[in-house]
Amino acid sequence: MQHSTQNFLFSGFALLLGAAVGSFLNVCIYRWPVDLSINRPRRSFCPQCKQPIPWHQNLPLISWLALGGRCANCGAKISFRYFVVELVTALFFLAIWQRFPWQMAIAYWIFISFLIVGTFIDFEHFIIPDRVTIGGTIAGVACSVVVPALMQTDSRVAAGVRAALAAALGYVILWIVLEAGKIAFGRKRIEFDVPTPFTWTKRDDDDAHFVVGTEESLWSEYFAREKDHLLLQCDEVRIDDREYGGVTLSFRYDRVNAEGHVLMLDDITHISGVTRKLVIPREAMGRGDLKFLAAIGAFLGWRAVLFSLFAGSLVGSIIGLVTLVAGKPVWSAKLPFGPYLAFGAVTWMFFGEVLLHWYGTLLGP
Numbered sequence: 001m002q003h004s005t006q007n008f009l010f011s012g013f014a015l016l017l018g019a020a021v022g023s024f025l026n027v028c029i030y031r032w033p034v035d036l037s038i039n040r041p042r043r044s045f046c047p048q049c050k051q052p053i054p055w056h057q058n059l060p061l062i063s064w065l066a067l068g069g070r071c072a073n074c075g076a077k078i079s080f081r082y083f084v085v086e087l088v089t090a091l092f093f094l095a096i097w098q099r100f101p102w103q104m105a106i107a108y109w110i111f112i113s114f115l116i117v118g119t120f121i122d123f124e125h126f127i128i129p130d131r132v133t134i135g136g137t138i139a140g141v142a143c144s145v146v147v148p149a150l151m152q153t154d155s156r157v158a159a160g161v162r163a164a165l166a167a168a169l170g171y172v173i174l175w176i177v178l179e180a181g182k183i184a185f186g187r188k189r190i191e192f193d194v195p196t197p198f199t200w201t202k203r204d205d206d207d208a209h210f211v212v213g214t215e216e217s218l219w220s221e222y223f224a225r226e227k228d229h230l231l232l233q234c235d236e237v238r239i240d241d242r243e244y245g246g247v248t249l250s251f252r253y254d255r256v257n258a259e260g261h262v263l264m265l266d267d268i269t270h271i272s273g274v275t276r277k278l279v280i281p282r283e284a285m286g287r288g289d290l291k292f293l294a295a296i297g298a299f300l301g302w303r304a305v306l307f308s309l310f311a312g313s314l315v316g317s318i319i320g321l322v323t324l325v326a327g328k329p330v331w332s333a334k335l336p337f338g339p340y341l342a343f344g345a346v347t348w349m350f351f352g353e354v355l356l357h358w359y360g361t362l363l364g365p
Contacts, residue, residue, distance in 0.1 A: 011094060014105075018093025019060035021113060022086035028117050029085065032132075033125045048076035060086045081120065089116055092346075099350060107143040107150055108349065111299040114139065115342040118292055122338035126286070133291030137167050140298025151301055166297030170305040174290040181284025190278045195235055200271035208265070212278060221334075223253040228281035237273030239263065244273075289337045296345045304352065308344030316340040 027038050030047070043052040051073045057063050064083040071078060089112070096108045114136035118128045141163045144150045148159035151166075198212040200219065208219035222230055230251040237244045239258065249271075250257040255264050256271070297305040320335055348355075 011097060014097035015090050015094045018090035018109075019086050021093065021109070022089030022116075023058070023060045025089060025113060025117050026082050026085050028131075029081075029120045029124075032117075032129045033121055033127060046071040046073060046076060046078075049074035061090070081124075085116060085120060089113070092116075095350070101149070103147045104149055107147045107299070110139055110143060111136075111349075112346070114295060115345060119339040119342045122288075122336040126334050126336055128286070128288035128292050128338045130288075130291070133288055133295055136295030137291065137298045140167065140295055143299065150299065162301060163298045166300070166302040166305055167294040168297075169302050170293035170295075170297035171290050173305065173309065174285070174293050178284050178287070178290065185284065186281060188280050188282050190280070192276055192278075195274045195276055198232065198273060198275050200268075202265070202269050212275065220253070222280055222282075224281070224283045224287070226253075228253070230281060231277075231279040232273075232275050233277035235274045235276060237271065239271050240268055285337045289341065292338050293341055296341060300345060300348060300352075303356075304345060304348040307348045307352065307355075308341050311344030311347055312337065312340035312342075315343055 023044075027044060030036075031038050041052065044058055045052050048071060051071075053072075057067065057072050061083065064078065064086075067078070069078050069080060069083070070076065092112045093109055096112065097105050099105075100108060114132055118132040118136070121132070122128050141160055144163035145156050145160040148154055148156050151159040151162040153159050153162065192213070196213045199209070201209045201211075203209060210217050210219045210222075222228065232249040232251070234247055234249060235245070237247060237249060237258070239256070242258075244258055247259055254266065255262055256268075257263075293305060293308065296308050300308075316335065316337060319340075323335075
């Protein structure tokens, strides 16, 4: 009876703690991608009216439901993501507590927090900040030293070495995939059925809006490497006060070559014209994914690295195909890979040994 009561109390504590941590993770998810400090301002604020939210209107899960998902001050809609993050974190904290010894559970609480932040930021912004990836890798190695059972050993030194090697494996294996993908699929050619208008318009933040037909993107999204270049085959084009006809524009991130004339994009405010063909540079994945898999390896070990890569690629491919079939194909569409790596990591964390046993039975006589 006493054991049941203790288990109920600790489980309730894990659930409440997870909801509270989820509230903090929401702060990280909102602020980190836009370079806002998580300490200043200390109190949460409405994204619309910027008014601080009092504590009684910032209770995890409860406040969002009580306020109907709206700011009490201005009535602006508060994203459902805030409620989802708090709920998911609470449920994961509870599941981890019930599944693992308490030392491992605390380490996995830290791990799942990094995964949740990285997943939701990647879904929304297509990036995974270094605070998540590098910070997660450092935290993983540190947790493995403190809790060697994470690396299936009793030695702290061995656990630290294994975690560091697994992190290195995660980074290197995806780096190889990234470089091979760049060689094989590093350029994409788009030919338009009819002459299509395009514009390039400079922004105030050293970036530019690039619009071709109905598709709009940021200029920086096409240039992951210094050697990347973009080609536009144009019927006509206007670069500020210069006009060209029947020219192919060759762009680097900071300059454009038009009929042998190299113009620096810093000196240009607007480019417009009509194009028939576009060749864009592309990457197999973002470099944040490399460091994200390294963090997974630091917490879960080398087997989790391989499984997360396999499972993430499989699930991502299936979802990508379903999206392609169900929706209108868009040449500039991007799919985040981090959430699928996170899916593989969570699957391994809870069911890794079961899956290994099942796979062993398939290979057995």
